[in-house]
Amino acid sequence: xxxxxLSSRKPAIDWSWHLRLVAFLGPAALYxxxxxxxxxxxxxxxxxWKTDNYTIVRDFNLGNFARVFESPVYLSVIANSLLVASIxxxxxxxxxxxxxxxxxxxxxxxxxxxxFLMVIPLWTSFLLRAFIWRLILGREGVINSGLAWFGFTxxxxxxxxxxxxxxxxxxxxxxxxxxAIPVYAALEKIPPATLEASMDLGxxxxxxxxxxxxxLSLPGIIPGAIFTFCxxxxxxxxxxxxxxxxxxxxxxxxxxxFGSAFDWxxxxxxxxxxxxxxxxxxxxxxxxxxxxE
Amino acid sequence: xxxxxRDKPECTDExxxxxxxxxxxxxxxxxxxxxxxxxxxxxxxxxxxxxxCGKTTTLRLIGGxxxxxxxxxxxxxxxxxxxxxxxxxxxxxxQNYALFPHLTVFENVAYALRVKxxxxxxxxxxxxxxxxxxxxxxxxxxxxxxxxxGQMQRVALGRALINEPTVLLLDEPLSALDAKLRRTxxxxxxxxxxxxxxxxxxxxxxxxxxxAMSDRIAVLDAGRIAQIGTPQEIFDRPANRFVxxxxxxxxxxxxxxxxxxxxxxxxxxxxxxTGPEAGRxxxxxxxxxxxxxxxxxxxxxxxxxxxxxxxVYLGTAVRLxxxxxxxxxxxxxxxxxxxxxxxxxxxxxxxxxxxxxxxIVFDAARSGHDPH
Ligand SMILES: Nc1ncnc2c1ncn2[C@@H]1O[C@H](COP(=O)(O)OP(=O)(O)OP(=O)(O)O)[C@@H](O)[C@H]1O
Ligand SMILES: [Mg+2]
Numbered sequence: 008x009x010x011x012x013l014s015s016r017k018p019a020i021d022w023s024w025h026l027r028l029v030a031f032l033g034p035a036a037l038y039x040x041x042x043x044x045x046x047x048x049x050x051x052x053x054x055x056w057k058t059d060n061y062t063i064v065r066d067f068n069l070g071n072f073a074r075v076f077e078s079p080v081y082l083s084v085i086a087n088s089l090l091v092a093s094i095x096x097x098x099x100x101x102x103x104x105x106x107x108x109x110x111x112x113x114x115x116x117x118x119x120x121x122x123f124l125m126v127i128p129l130w131t132s133f134l135l136r137a138f139i140w141r142l143i144l145g146r147e148g149v150i151n152s153g154l155a156w157f158g159f160t161x162x163x164x165x166x167x168x169x170x171x172x173x174x175x176x177x178x179x180x181x182x183x184x185x186x187a188i189p190v191y192a193a194l195e196k197i198p199p200a201t202l203e204a205s206m207d208l209g210x211x212x213x214x215x216x217x218x219x220x221x222x223l224s225l226p227g228i229i230p231g232a233i234f235t236f237c238x239x240x241x242x243x244x245x246x247x248x249x250x251x252x253x254x255x256x257x258x259x260x261x262x263x264x265f266g267s268a269f270d271w272x273x274x275x276x277x278x279x280x281x282x283x284x285x286x287x288x289x290x291x292x293x294x295x296x297x298x299x300e
Numbered sequence: 301x302x303x304x305x306r307d308k309p310e311c312t313d314e315x316x317x318x319x320x321x322x323x324x325x326x327x328x329x330x331x332x333x334x335x336x337x338x339x340x341x342x343x344x345x346x347x348x349x350x351x352x353c354g355k356t357t358t359l360r361l362i363g364g365x366x367x368x369x370x371x372x373x374x375x376x377x378x379x380x381x382x383x384x385x386x387x388x389x390x391x392x393x394x395q396n397y398a399l400f401p402h403l404t405v406f407e408n409v410a411y412a413l414r415v416k417x418x419x420x421x422x423x424x425x426x427x428x429x430x431x432x433x434x435x436x437x438x439x440x441x442x443x444x445x446x447x448x449x450g451q452m453q454r455v456a457l458g459r460a461l462i463n464e465p466t467v468l469l470l471d472e473p474l475s476a477l478d479a480k481l482r483r484t485x486x487x488x489x490x491x492x493x494x495x496x497x498x499x500x501x502x503x504x505x506x507x508x509x510x511x512a513m514s515d516r517i518a519v520l521d522a523g524r525i526a527q528i529g530t531p532q533e534i535f536d537r538p539a540n541r542f543v544x545x546x547x548x549x550x551x552x553x554x555x556x557x558x559x560x561x562x563x564x565x566x567x568x569x570x571x572x573x574t575g576p577e578a579g580r581x582x583x584x585x586x587x588x589x590x591x592x593x594x595x596x597x598x599x600x601x602x603x604x605x606x607x608x609x610x611x612v613y614l615g616t617a618v619r620l621x622x623x624x625x626x627x628x629x630x631x632x633x634x635x636x637x638x639x640x641x642x643x644x645x646x647x648x649x650x651x652x653x654x655x656x657x658x659x660i661v662f663d664a665a666r667s668g669h670d671p672h
Contacts, residue, residue, distance in 0.1 A: 200395070203363075203385070204392070
């Protein structure tokens with residue numbers, strides 16, 4: 008009796024469940040379609056076309072991709088971007104990790120306040136935070152005037168600004184919170200007794216850091232590193248403000264293609280290239296994460 | 301030390317751990333006050349006391365996780381005050397085990413050996429034999445989150461023992477287990493202690509557990525030792541009201557001892573007896589199971605009439621909640637048959653008595669904290 012009732016009710020429940028699923032996921036799916044899938048598809052299609060005398064010709068070809076690989080200029084810019092992104096990622100992970108470690112374990116009552124200070128830069132303009140390095144590294148900047156004041160240098164050092172170094176410094180500074188915040192969240196989740204257990208078993212604080220704290224904070228390091236790598240690889244603010252000739256990065260070239268060069272198909276091909284690199288980086292990181300789980 | 305079973309596991313008089321008048325404050329609040337404690341080599345000592353009395357703090361001082369404000373800690377005759385935990389030959393089983401979540405059972409147990417850079421083959425041999433002994437041989441590759449509470453407990457024990465510590469500290473090692481497993485593990489711990497011949501210092505707030513496992517019990521009250529002794533001493537001859545009440549529970553009946561040697565108290569008859577100073581206020585302590593029903597026999601010192609206010613069945617025994625005419629509350633635990641025969645039900649007045657040897661007399665003026 009009850010059984011038949013249940014079985015006869017079943018299909019109806021299924022339908023309402025589907026409807027609810029659509030209602031829940033519908034807006035998100037629509038958002039993804041309009042703001043992610045369509046633009047990317049658009050980019051992909053453009054990358055197979057070409058331009059002729061500043062007009063776009065809808066003629067399927069792989070010439071744009073060939074151009075990326077054939078020309079040493081683009082390859083070297085891409086290599087430079089990869090180099091900058093790698094340096095920035097390493098520096099930001101090391102410094103951001105040290106910061107998070109310090110705030111999480113050595114600050115006692117001031118912890119909440121310091122965490123707050125860590126978050127504040129995220130509310131400040133990215134442009135401003137990159138620009139500030141001009142004031143620090145420039146000819147009349149803090150460092151040069153300091154060196155001159157102490158009499159270490161006769162004339163301002165010009166190696167500080169408008170090169171790869173200044174781009175790396177600014178990007179590292181900008182992305183430190185991107186590492187420090189997720190790492191801090193991971194560190195906070197480690198119970199103090201876990202660390203005490205390690206010391207109890209004879210491990211020094213440094214050994215504990217390597218074998219317990221580091222692996223347990225990996226879920227914070229990996230997203231931080233991915234963010235830093237992807238965003239600094241594709242950044243154009245820092246190179247255009249601080250880059251100079253040796254600091255040119257791929258995004259500046261892409262913007263140029265969409266702007267003054269008016270070669271949208273080639274710009275699209277370069278953009279696709281960037282997306283692929285970023286995709287590979289994310290995939291590698293995921294792989295690493297899975298191994299340590 | 302681990303592999304050999306000592307011929308005589310009973311303890312010697314040699315002191316293994318000595319706390320010498322240690323005090324520890326957190327902010328303004330004192331966690332421990334002038335606490336002195338000697339743990340003998342090879343004994344199973346339990347720190348027992350209510351929540352917040354300083355048991356964990358005492359253990360952490362021995363483990364090296366806290367430094368005393370005053371006083372000294374010595375292990376094996378060496379002053380270790382201020383020596384960090386990783387330089388002490390003491391290992392701890394933590395309250396919630398604190399297993400390393402990213403390491404397997406094997407790696408957890410092997411941790412201390414890895415730290416010491418013991419060669420791989422030698423280390424894995426020792427870990428394997430430890431896992432065997434703990435009954436975890438088939439769980440070696442599992443992660444802590446894939447274990448039951450009892451299994452985690454054994455991993456924590458194995459991890460702490462692999463280093464062959466001179467002293468093993470256990471902070472409420474069984475509190476996360478269910479009642480049945482707890483009793484099994486109590487025996488297990490005792491057996492292991494006897495087998496290894498190590499010094500165990502265990503913390504618990506469960507008096508039954510303390511009585512069942514320990515060679516000696518130190519009862520802590522508000523950061524001081526209220527009494528230290530064998531389970532039997534503590535139970536039969538509590539040093540003060542606090543200990544009597546905390547271990548086994550107790551009825552306290554205020555009375556006055558008169559200069560002629562008799563004791564008077566309201567609503568009760570007390571036989572003459574010698575003991576406390578004359579003319580002083582005293583407290584008679586009687587355990588619930590020492591109260592008897594019916595006509596007093598030879599050797600009775602307390603007789604009283606009390607009204608039943610509630611009856612609680614405990615299984616084999618029955619707990620009577622009683623009140624004297626002056627409102628003083630008492631509890632008695634009696635055999636089921638005796639209670640049925642007496643016709644006890646709420647509102648009925650019963651006659652109860654207790655033998656002299658079951659009554660402990662405390663001086664009313666003395667505080668419950670006085671360690672004697
Ligand atoms: N880190 C700390 N900061 C401040 N006060 C503390 C700290 N640790 C312990 N205390 C205080 O010290 C006293 C003793 O604490 P302790 O942890 O030793 O108690 P315990 O006997 O182990 O209690 P429980 O049975 O609840 O575990 C308590 O009053 C507690 O509030
Ligand atoms: Mg405790």
